[in-house]
Amino acid sequence: MKIAFTTSGNDLNAPLDVRFGRAPNFIVYDLDTETFEVIDNQPSLHAAQGAGIQSAETVARSGAKALVTGHCGPRAFRVLLAAGIKVYNTEAYTVGEALALYRAGKLTEAKTADVEGHWF
Amino acid sequence: MILAVASGKGGTGKTTVAVNLARAFDREIQLLDCDVEEPNAQLFLRGIPLNQEIATIPVPLVNENLCDGCGECGRFCEYHAIVSFGAKPLVFPDMCHGCGGCAKVCPRKAIREIDNRLGVVETVQAGSITLVHGCLDVGVAMAPPLIRAVKAHLKNGLPAILDAPPGTSCPVITTLRGVDFVVLVTEPTPFGLHDLKLAVEMVRELGIPFGVVVNRVGIGDERVHEYCREQNITVLLEIPDDRRIAEAYSRGELIVEALPEYRELFLVLIEKTL
Amino acid sequence: MKELVIISGKGGTGKTSVTASFAVLADRPVIADCDVDAADLHLVLLPRIKERYEFRSGKEAVIRQEDCIGCGACLSHCRFDAVNVNRMAAGENQFSIDPVACEGCGVCVRFCPAQAIDFPERNCGEWMISETRYGPMVHAKLGIAAENSGKLVTTVRREAKRIAEAENRSLVIVDGPPGIGCPVIASITGAMLVLVVTEPTVSGEHDLERVLSLTRHFNIPTFVCINKWDLNPQMTIRIEKKARQAGARVVGRIRYDRCVTSAQMQARSVVETDAPCVDDIRAIWKNLGL
Numbered sequence: 001m002k003i004a005f006t007t008s009g010n011d012l013n014a015p016l017d018v019r020f021g022r023a024p025n026f027i028v029y030d031l032d033t034e035t036f037e038v039i040d041n042q043p044s045l046h047a048a049q050g051a052g053i054q055s056a057e058t059v060a061r062s063g064a065k066a067l068v069t070g071h072c073g074p075r076a077f078r079v080l081l082a083a084g085i086k087v088y089n090t091e092a093y094t095v096g097e098a099l100a101l102y103r104a105g106k107l108t109e110a111k112t113a114d115v116e117g118h119w120f
Numbered sequence: 121m122i123l124a125v126a127s128g129k130g131g132t133g134k135t136t137v138a139v140n141l142a143r144a145f146d147r148e149i150q151l152l153d154c155d156v157e158e159p160n161a162q163l164f165l166r167g168i169p170l171n172q173e174i175a176t177i178p179v180p181l182v183n184e185n186l187c188d189g190c191g192e193c194g195r196f197c198e199y200h201a202i203v204s205f206g207a208k209p210l211v212f213p214d215m216c217h218g219c220g221g222c223a224k225v226c227p228r229k230a231i232r233e234i235d236n237r238l239g240v241v242e243t244v245q246a247g248s249i250t251l252v253h254g255c256l257d258v259g260v261a262m263a264p265p266l267i268r269a270v271k272a273h274l275k276n277g278l279p280a281i282l283d284a285p286p287g288t289s290c291p292v293i294t295t296l297r298g299v300d301f302v303v304l305v306t307e308p309t310p311f312g313l314h315d316l317k318l319a320v321e322m323v324r325e326l327g328i329p330f331g332v333v334v335n336r337v338g339i340g341d342e343r344v345h346e347y348c349r350e351q352n353i354t355v356l357l358e359i360p361d362d363r364r365i366a367e368a369y370s371r372g373e374l375i376v377e378a379l380p381e382y383r384e385l386f387l388v389l390i391e392k393t394l
Numbered sequence: 395m396k397e398l399v400i401i402s403g404k405g406g407t408g409k410t411s412v413t414a415s416f417a418v419l420a421d422r423p424v425i426a427d428c429d430v431d432a433a434d435l436h437l438v439l440l441p442r443i444k445e446r447y448e449f450r451s452g453k454e455a456v457i458r459q460e461d462c463i464g465c466g467a468c469l470s471h472c473r474f475d476a477v478n479v480n481r482m483a484a485g486e487n488q489f490s491i492d493p494v495a496c497e498g499c500g501v502c503v504r505f506c507p508a509q510a511i512d513f514p515e516r517n518c519g520e521w522m523i524s525e526t527r528y529g530p531m532v533h534a535k536l537g538i539a540a541e542n543s544g545k546l547v548t549t550v551r552r553e554a555k556r557i558a559e560a561e562n563r564s565l566v567i568v569d570g571p572p573g574i575g576c577p578v579i580a581s582i583t584g585a586m587l588v589l590v591v592t593e594p595t596v597s598g599e600h601d602l603e604r605v606l607s608l609t610r611h612f613n614i615p616t617f618v619c620i621n622k623w624d625l626n627p628q629m630t631i632r633i634e635k636k637a638r639q640a641g642a643r644v645v646g647r648i649r650y651d652r653c654v655t656s657a658q659m660q661a662r663s664v665v666e667t668d669a670p671c672v673d674d675i676r677a678i679w680k681n682l683g684l
Contacts, residue, residue: 019552022552046450046451046515047200048198048199048451048452048453048498048545049199049200049215049544049545050199050200050201050212050215051200053200053203053212053215054200056203057194057203057205060205061205075212075215078210079203079210082207082210083205083207115584116583116584116612116613128432129405129406129432129434130402130404130405130406130432130572131404131405131406131407131572132405132406135597157572157573157574157575157578157604158403158404158572158573158574158597158600158601158604160404160596160597160600160601163596163597163600164596196500196504198452198453198498198499198500199499217497217499218473219473219474219497219499219500219501220471220473220501221499221500221501221504224471224501224504224505225504256574256575258574258604258607258608258611259579259608259611260575261544261575261576261579262575262576263573263575263576285573286405286431286432286572286573287431287432287571287572288431288432288536288538288539289431289536289539289540289541289577290539290540290541291575293494293495293539293541297494297495309655309658309659310434310437310658310659310661311410311434311437311658314432314434314437315432315434318432318538321538322538322539325494325538325539326494326539339652339655340655340658340659341659363625363650366622366625366650367625367626369595369596369597370593370594370595370596370598370625370626370629371595371596371626371629372595372596
């Protein structure tokens, strides 16, 4: 199974980005092969509106079935839900820490969006 | 003649100028309140409601039976108002600009458009003034389509005054499109001058003839007048700083009625513009 | 970190003068001017610009005249009345896109049979990080006739918060835009506290009701103060009552004081002068409990 993390960097030591819609990159980690790929989220960063929606689409297309991030707004949450992707909010500092928390079963699945949408 | 009253900065007296101008005019006139986020002209003109209609924009509705989840609609939409990846598309009506593109690109013709409410447009008759005002629903972000709905009520051949929203961005531009003349209202303060310069840049970009009304003359300094002289901009009218004007305004009274000595000022402005 | 957003509904109620005063009274704040359409705070806080960034948002359609076959498909597809037609002498039509009216939807681009329409990104202005005598300031200038100030507002707020976190500053003070539309929504979503500066006029009353229903809609704690309250004391009482009924907290009144304008002309915030209304503004600041 694949898990997506929001980040500004491109490896597991990189900080976990608390923003979902406007996170610069996603690290998609494959639990089966213990490998990861970095997906550029630039198109969403420059979107006039709907960055969260577009980011959610990007995550869905990556094949990830879970997303670990800081905060997630209502529109993005709706898209992720429709795509069958579970959302986990965390305050972990790095992607690696967040992954460890996930493996240890210490993250709880979010049932709703945890912030208001930023609209644009 | 279609005249718009605008200003870079809010609260300079734009609505005051628009409603008093309309009231001082001695013939039939249309007044369109295009400040749909905060429509205030109707607070100063008590009239008989003639008509009320709901303003909408077309947003997509997906027929699930026809949709095969190809995702073309979602790839096309620049606003991320429709999203699809294999399953039935999700629609976000509040993000939609109503361009109709998704329905046009859908290869299976599975998308039709339905009306999504933005606000109301109301017409009121106040003596010789036909007031049309739009009121954006709270929580709705998109003002320009509602402004277009207000402007659709313009009747040919009848003079009109448009009360524009403040600023220089999309709602203002939507209001100013197609008008013959713009009156820019400002006040003689540093904020007033700065925002006037932005407004002048905007109307010049749009290529519409314009002039300036300076409100509350006496509170500030000469810099607005100096700027107008340097730039060869006509100062059409000066309204003095008079606490009685501010008080009459606070009660929702028209200057030309509460303080008849100022009526002459507005007649001069009519002479120069309408 | 706390974020205070100051809005007004109606323009010209003194929102920016109040914001500038708070910037002086606060302890090590970060200041954000989100009234990107008519940004005035810099006229008082006199920022020294340190960094500038181009702001791009959305796209616009541009017809390549050399490839256009004059069929008019763009005109028939455009819902925004953005296609201009020039009737040429030879009986042909020349089409062009009005950049001001174009909403960047891309329908004409997609359906042009000659693929003669480009769709570049649109430059909409710039945003800046600056230093003021009271702390860092993030501000912006929206291009003339540019749209999408909502995204620019979001950018300014986000940067101000980032600086506050990086420099360990506990308060972000945001000067918000007027109205209740996209820029305002973008400036208050997720804020900790909103202060509405209104005035005792029929317009102030009307616009306050709309702004309060907006903050209620987004579930944000809202405080209200009335500027120039003595212009119409009865109206002041009425507005305060309405504000309370709408669930807002009334935090004070500011008297009508011409010194506010004189302070502005000296490029100073009101609380840096000995204007009579300084006491009123200080009292409000205290009531906010920040």
